[in-house]
Amino acid sequence: MRLVILMTQTQVHKQFVLRPLMLVSLALFMLAAGNARAELLIRITEGVDSAIPIAVVPFAESGTMPQGDKISSIIRSDLTMSGEFNPLAPGKMLSLPSSRSDVYFRDWRMLGQRYLLVGELTRKGERLEARYELFDINREARILGETTTAPVSSARSLAHHISDKIYEAITGEPGAFSTKLAYVTVMGQGDNMRYRLQVSDVDGKRAKVRLESDEPILSPAWSPDGKKLAYVSFETSKPVIFVHELATGERQKLADFRGLNSAPAWSPDGKSLLMTLSRDGNAEVYKMELASGDLTRLTDHWAIDTSGAWDHAGRGVFFTSDRSGGPQIYHMERPGSEARRITFGSRYNARPRPGPKGDYVYYVHQRNNDFVIARTNLNTGEESLVTRTGSDESPSLSPNGRLLIYATERDGTSVLTVVSADGGETYSLPAAEGEVRDPAWGPIVR
Amino acid sequence: MKLSMSSKIFAMLLAAGLVAGCSSTGEMTDEENRGSDVEAINQEGGATVYEGGTEQGGISSSSMSEAERQAEQSQQSAQDALRDVTTFYFDFDTSEIKPEARDVLVAHARYLAENPRQQVRLEGHADERGSKEYNLALGERRANAVEQFLIINGASRGQIETVSYGEEKPAVRGSGESVWAQNRRVELIFD
Numbered sequence: 273m274r275l276v277i278l279m280t281q282t283q284v285h286k287q288f289v290l291r292p293l294m295l296v297s298l299a300l301f302m303l304a305a306g307n308a309r310a311e312l313l314i315r316i317t318e319g320v321d322s323a324i325p326i327a328v329v330p331f332a333e334s335g336t337m338p339q340g341d342k343i344s345s346i347i348r349s350d351l352t353m354s355g356e357f358n359p360l361a362p363g364k365m366l367s368l369p370s371s372r373s374d375v376y377f378r379d380w381r382m383l384g385q386r387y388l389l390v391g392e393l394t395r396k397g398e399r400l401e402a403r404y405e406l407f408d409i410n411r412e413a414r415i416l417g418e419t420t421t422a423p424v425s426s427a428r429s430l431a432h433h434i435s436d437k438i439y440e441a442i443t444g445e446p447g448a449f450s451t452k453l454a455y456v457t458v459m460g461q462g463d464n465m466r467y468r469l470q471v472s473d474v475d476g477k478r479a480k481v482r483l484e485s486d487e488p489i490l491s492p493a494w495s496p497d498g499k500k501l502a503y504v505s506f507e508t509s510k511p512v513i514f515v516h517e518l519a520t521g522e523r524q525k526l527a528d529f530r531g532l533n534s535a536p537a538w539s540p541d542g543k544s545l546l547m548t549l550s551r552d553g554n555a556e557v558y559k560m561e562l563a564s565g566d567l568t569r570l571t572d573h574w575a576i577d578t579s580g581a582w583d584h585a586g587r588g589v590f591f592t593s594d595r596s597g598g599p600q601i602y603h604m605e606r607p608g609s610e611a612r613r614i615t616f617g618s619r620y621n622a623r624p625r626p627g628p629k630g631d632y633v634y635y636v637h638q639r640n641n642d643f644v645i646a647r648t649n650l651n652t653g654e655e656s657l658v659t660r661t662g663s664d665e666s667p668s669l670s671p672n673g674r675l676l677i678y679a680t681e682r683d684g685t686s687v688l689t690v691v692s693a694d695g696g697e698t699y700s701l702p703a704a705e706g707e708v709r710d711p712a713w714g715p716i717v718r
Numbered sequence: 719m720k721l722s723m724s725s726k727i728f729a730m731l732l733a734a735g736l737v738a739g740c741s742s743t744g745e746m747t748d749e750e751n752r753g754s755d756v757e758a759i760n761q762e763g764g765a766t767v768y769e770g771g772t773e774q775g776g777i778s779s780s781s782m783s784e785a786e787r788q789a790e791q792s793q794q795s796a797q798d799a800l801r802d803v804t805t806f807y808f809d810f811d812t813s814e815i816k817p818e819a820r821d822v823l824v825a826h827a828r829y830l831a832e833n834p835r836q837q838v839r840l841e842g843h844a845d846e847r848g849s850k851e852y853n854l855a856l857g858e859r860r861a862n863a864v865e866q867f868l869i870i871n872g873a874s875r876g877q878i879e880t881v882s883y884g885e886e887k888p889a890v891r892g893s894g895e896s897v898w899a900q901n902r903r904v905e906l907i908f909d
Contacts, residue, residue, distance in 0.1 A: 488886035510881050535851040555855035576855040599852050622849035636849045
C-alpha cells in the first residue's frame, strides 16, 4: 500500500492537495494530518574562542508582542549558530539601552564587547515595526541602522532578517539566517516506516511537511530561486525524480526511466538538472533540460558515475565515479569533457559539493573505518577534514559557503549537524522523534 | 539465520538421498557425467553435487527405475531446499557473487527456466556507510550481477525485474560490521 500526502505552503490547517498519480487511503490521510508536524530540536555547541563578542540587547517593546521567542533572543541564537559570534548573555548586561542616547560605550568595553545592537519593537495593528542600530564599540560609531516592518505572524523572519544585516555589516558576507533547510525524517519500524520531506528555518523552527510517504524519499535539491525542490521518491516502488513547487504543492514526474532515477542537481540558471540514470545499462550522469525534457549524457564509462554537481562557475561538473576501482571525485571542465580525478587520499570519496567561491569541493571521505566529511583545496590539491564524527554523509553547504550541514549518527540515531566549513561544530538538529537525514541547504532569496 | 538452517535441511536431504539411492549413486553420476562440462562443488557436510552436463529432468519417467525415480525426487527436494535461500550477501563496495551463493542461484535459475511464467524481482541493497547516491547505484549493480547470473544459467530476461533501494531499506537497523554485512544484499522476491 502506498500512502503519499502533499502539504502546501499556504495551508496552515489540515487541508491537502490530492494528485491523481498518488494512491491515497482517505481514512489514513486524515489520521496522518493529525500528527503531521514533526519538529527538529536545536542543540547549540559551545562557541569558539575566536568568536566575535557582540551584545544584542533585548529590544524595548511597545504594544502587544507575539508569543514565542523574543526577537533579540532569535538574533543571539542565529549569531551563535554561525560559529563566528559569541553573544553576551542578557543577564550580564549592565544596562539595557534601546537607542544611542542611552548607550555608554565604556560599559560595553568593560564587558569585552566589540559590537552592540540596540532596538525597539512597536506593535502597529497586525504588523511589528523594528527600529535597530548596530554600533562598533571601539570606534563608538554606528555601522548599521534600519526601521523595518513585518507581519506579526512573521516575527521570526524579521529577527532572521536583522541577523542577516548584522552578519553582512560585520563580515562583509551575506548572512544565511533567512534561508531554509530541506531534509527527510524517518519514523517507524520494520515494514511500517513513515518518511517525511520537510522544510524548516535554519534553526529547525517552523518545519512544514511537504511530502509524506511509506516508501523512502531522498536527495532533496533546491532550485536556485528557492521555489522548488527536486527529490527521489520510491512511492511507485522504484526510484523516480520529482520536481515539487513549494507554494502550490504541484509536482511533476521528471525522470521515471528504467533503472535508476536519482541524484538530482539544479543548474545555477535553474533551467536544467543533472541526474543519475541507468537507462543505458549502468549509472551515468545526464543533464535534462526542464522545458523540453531533452536528455544529454555527460559520462560514458562502465563504472558507476553519479552525484553530478555543477561547479561554482556553473560551467563544469563534479561527480562521483568508481572507474579507478573505488568511488572518487572527478571534475569535467565542460559537461561531457574528459574527467580529471580530484581525490587521491583514500579509497572512498563520494558526493561532491563545491564551495560557492571555487576554492573547495566537499565530499564524504573514508578515513580508516570512519566516514567523515572532507574537502580538497582546488588550487593546491590539499585535502583536509571538516568533520570527525564518523558516520557522516550528505554534506550541503550554506549559500555563503561558511557553514556545512550534514547527517551523522548520534546516540544511535541520525541527526543533522552544522559545522563551520573549515571544521568546528556549531549546532546540531536532532529530530524530536525518529531520525533526520539528507539535508539540503536552501539558497538566499532576495 | 536462514542460510544456515537451509544448509542444514539441504545436508539432511542429501544425506537421505545418499542413503536411499546409494545403490544407484554410480548410475546417477554416470547420467550427470554424460554432459561435457561438469563441475564438482563441495557442500557442507561433505556431500557433492554435480553441476552442468545433462539435465536429469530430461529423463523420461516411463523408463526410470524406482531407484532412479527416488534419486531424482531427492535431488529435486534438494534443489527445492536450495531455493529456500533467497538472500545473497556481498562484501563492502563490491558486486561479486560469492562462491557459496552460486549453486543456490543456479537452482533458482533452473526453476525459472522450467517455469517460464514465473516472475522474480531482484532488490539490491547496500549498507549505510558512505554516500546514499553511490549506494543506490551499488545496490543496482549487485541486483544486475545476480540478474546476469540467473540469465546465464537459464532464466530469461523477461522474467526478471530489478530495483535498487541503496541503503534505504536495511534488513537490520544499527551499526557495526555484523549489521552492515546483513544489509549488503540482493533479495529475490517471487510473486
